[in-house]
Amino acid sequence: MECLVGMQCNDFVMVAADMTAARSILVKKSDHKKYLKLSDKLLMAVTGESGDTNQFSEYVAKNIMLYKMRNGYELSPAAAASFTRRNLAGYLRSRTPYHVNLLVAGYDDESGKPELYYMDYLASMAKLPYASHGYGGSFTTSILDRHFRPDMTRAQAYALMIECVKEVQKRLIINLPNFSVTVIDKEGIVDMEPITQAVIANQATA
Amino acid sequence: RAITMFSPDGHLFQVEYAQEAVKKGSTAVGVRGKDVVVLGVEKKAVAKLQEDRTVRKICQLDEHVLMAFAGLTADARVLTKQARVECQSHRLTVEDPVTIEYITRYIASLKQRYTQSNGRRPFGISCLITGFDYAETPRLYQTDPSGTYHEWKANAIGRNAKTVREFLEKNYSEDVVQTEALAVKLAIKALLEVVQSGGKNLEVAVMRAGSGYQMLDVSEIERVVKEVDKEKEEEAAAKKKETKSDK
Numbered sequence: 001m002e003c004l005v006g007m008q009c010n011d012f013v014m015v016a017a018d019m020t021a022a023r024s025i026l027v028k029k030s031d032h033k034k035y036l037k038l039s040d041k042l043l044m045a046v047t048g049e050s051g052d053t054n055q056f057s058e059y060v061a062k063n064i065m066l067y068k069m070r071n072g073y074e075l076s077p078a079a080a081a082s083f084t085r086r087n088l089a090g091y092l093r094s095r096t097p098y099h100v101n102l103l104v105a106g107y108d109d110e111s112g113k114p115e116l117y118y119m120d121y122l123a124s125m126a127k128l129p130y131a132s133h134g135y136g137g138s139f140t141t142s143i144l145d146r147h148f149r150p151d152m153t154r155a156q157a158y159a160l161m162i163e164c165v166k167e168v169q170k171r172l173i174i175n176l177p178n179f180s181v182t183v184i185d186k187e188g189i190v191d192m193e194p195i196t197q198a199v200i201a202n203q204a205t206a
Numbered sequence: 207r208a209i210t211m212f213s214p215d216g217h218l219f220q221v222e223y224a225q226e227a228v229k230k231g232s233t234a235v236g237v238r239g240k241d242v243v244v245l246g247v248e249k250k251a252v253a254k255l256q257e258d259r260t261v262r263k264i265c266q267l268d269e270h271v272l273m274a275f276a277g278l279t280a281d282a283r284v285l286t287k288q289a290r291v292e293c294q295s296h297r298l299t300v301e302d303p304v305t306i307e308y309i310t311r312y313i314a315s316l317k318q319r320y321t322q323s324n325g326r327r328p329f330g331i332s333c334l335i336t337g338f339d340y341a342e343t344p345r346l347y348q349t350d351p352s353g354t355y356h357e358w359k360a361n362a363i364g365r366n367a368k369t370v371r372e373f374l375e376k377n378y379s380e381d382v383v384q385t386e387a388l389a390v391k392l393a394i395k396a397l398l399e400v401v402q403s404g405g406k407n408l409e410v411a412v413m414r415a416g417s418g419y420q421m422l423d424v425s426e427i428e429r430v431v432k433e434v435d436k437e438k439e440e441e442a443a444a445k446k447k448e449t450k451s452d453k
Contacts, residue, residue, distance in 0.1 A: 062294040063315045069266060 001027070001174045002034065002047035003136030005164050006103040007157060008116040008129050010150050012185035013047075013105040014157045015116075016165070018136070019047045019178040019194065030178055031099050038064045040188050041107040044084070047133055048100035056098045060084050076181040077106030081117040081125060091122035107184050114184060130145060136168040136176065143167050154183060158192060162203055165195045212352050221326055224351035227330035230434040231276035233364040234263065234315075235396050236334040237378070241391030243336040245274045246410045247403045248364070251332065264411045264421070268293035270303055272335045272411055272419050276364030277331035277351075285329060289313055305347035310335045310355045328352070341383050341416040342429025360392070362431040366400035367371040394427065395434045405431055 001022065006131040021032035035045040036057045036075065042061065063083070068074045075083065081104045091097050099165045104117040118131035129141040129146045143164050158181065165179050193199060213219055233247040242449040247263040264274045265286045271293065292312050293339040296304045306313075313333060320326045332350045339345055348363065361376045362370035372395050384391040390412060401407050405428035413419040 058298055062298045065297070066290060066294045067291070069268060070287070072266075 001136070001176075003132065003134040003140070003176060003179075004034070004045045004047055004101070004103050004173075005132045005137070005140045005144075005161065005170055005179075006045070006105055006116045006118075006128075006130060007144065007148060008105070008114050008150070009157055011108045011114065011182050012157075013043075013107070013114040013116050014153060014154070014161060014183050015043060015045050015103055016181045016182065016191075016195065018046070018134075018176040019180050020176050021122075023050070023089045030055060032189045035180065035182060036061055037189055038080060038104075038106075040066065041109070041184055042077055042188075043076075043081055043182060043184055043189055045103045046100050047104070051100070052098045052100050054148050055102050055201055056087075057102075060087065066079050074156060076108050077104065077110070077115040077117070079126075080104065080106065080108050080126075081119065085119055088119065088121070090123075099158070103131060103133065105182075105184055105185055109186070112186070128149060135174070136172050139167045139171050140164040147183050154192075159203070166200060187198075191204045215297060218321060221225050221352045223326075224328040224330045226334075226392040228277040228332045228351065228363065228364065229367070231278070231331070231364040232365055233362060233370060233397060233400055234274040234276050234334055235276065235360070235370055235374075235393050236336050236343050236348075236358070237360045237389050237393040238336070238376075239382060239386060240359070240380075240385040241344065241415045242389050243272070243338070243344045243346060244393040244410065245272055245334060245336055246397045247274050248397060248409060249407050251407075254294050264409060266333075266419060268303060269311060269418055270341065270413070271306060271309055272336050272413055273336045274336075274363075274411075276367070277378070278329070281329045282331050282333075284296045285313055285316065285331065285333070288316060291300075303340070304333060305338045305339045306341075307357070310347040314349045314353045314355040316353075317351060317381050319351060321353060323353070324440045334361060334363060336414060338415050341426070344415070362394075362396065369400050370396050381393060386414070390422070390431055391434065394430050398431065398434060404428075419439040 003018045017034040019030055019032050021029040021176055035043055038044050038061045044057055046057045064075055064080055101120040101121055107114045118128050119125045123128045130148050132140045147160055179195040183190050232250050234247045236310050237244045245264055252258050267273050267289045317329050321328045328351045334348055336346045346358050347355050348358055348361050360374045380390055405424045408425055408427050410422040411419050
């Protein structure tokens with residue numbers, strides 16, 4: 001029911017996550033943040049089993065902090081994604097696997113490039129220019145296949161994200177009214193305005 | 207298996223010997239200012255072919271916690287490692303950064319355990335642990351090999367610690383550490399009592415409320431050292447004039 005979308009352009013990564021927290025037929029919250037800042041330029045968006053999401057993402061975040069304290073420098077996005085994946089894989093064949101689907105997004109200062117990693121609960125990982133999770137992901141992937149360009153500006157990427165959200169809201173039977181949008185670039189992590197009904201309406205009139 | 211057992215007159219000799227090991231280590235000083243904390247350490251002279259690695263004796267335990275130590279460097283490495291894990295573990299379980307007292311208590315408990323366990327010797331280091339509670343309140347704590355800890359306004363550990371502490375007792379006051387510049391100057395001045403003059407022989411770290419720490423670079427330390435030396439000269443000259451005029 002949950003949806004994550006990410007796109008990596010030439011000098012930033014943009015990640016959108018739906019903001020609906022629901023249990024069975026009840027919508028508990030429609031402004032729920034489904035992402036966690038792992039470090040200054042590293043973000044992890046998580047969906048999946050409730051509880052596993054928090055536990056796993058917080059565990060990874062604190063371990064990444066610990067690495068920084070121990071070694072004096074931060075893990076690169078590739079290394080952090082690798083660490084995350086290895087943890088998932090380790091727990092997979094135990095009695096207590098984590099059922100979480102992730103998008104890990106970051107900016108690598110060394111190479112000067114933004115990076116996006118897709119990871120699922122079976123601990124598979126792929127570095128991708130754009131990726132998504134959830135039923136909504138099927139629709140957004142088509143949109144991105146058609147319209148994604150790596151040289152987009154932030155505004156253009158945000159507009160494309162709105163198109164993705166509109167498609168999900170049109171075709172997915174589950175109502176996902178709000179999506180949070182976050183951007184990571186060489187300055188760090190910036191929260192953009194969440195895509196809500198108002199924002200979509202404004203964009204239509206603009 | 208009596209490595210750390212009581213002597214007939216109630217001493218734990220291994221702990222006392224550990225404290226002797228601390229007295230052999232290079233000096234470290236800590237000063238708690240109004241909204242800064244300062245740690246200064248004596249940099250041991252390195253051999254000619256050895257690479258001069260900066261920041262060995264001042265370790266960062268968390269974003270808001272700094273530790274300097276005196277004594278066996280290898281023992282400090284073990285403690286730092288465990289303290290760093292505990293800092294993150296605390297954040298994970300209670301979603302709050304550690305208070306300086308908490309992490310000091312943790313380190314001190316660890317040290318105490320080693321004075322009572324079988325087959326282990328105590329850690330041969332004293333620590334100065336400093337930082338801010340919730341980005342507001344500056345704190346400075348000292349631990350020693352026995353596992354005791356106390357809070358201090360300013361303190362010194364290691365070689366000639368007594369001399370430095372006496373200097374601090376004479377010269378510390380709330381006014382003297384009102385600003386960052388003054389607190390840094392006090393720390394450097396205190397260290398210069400026992401360390402050869404020169405920015406190359408000192409390492410100074412400053413932590414401000416709400417932000418991380420900063421190692422002062424050599425030029426900055428040299429500048430303060432020059433200032434301190436000049437003041438000392440002026441004081442000495444003034445004293446000479448006084449004694450002359452007395453005659």
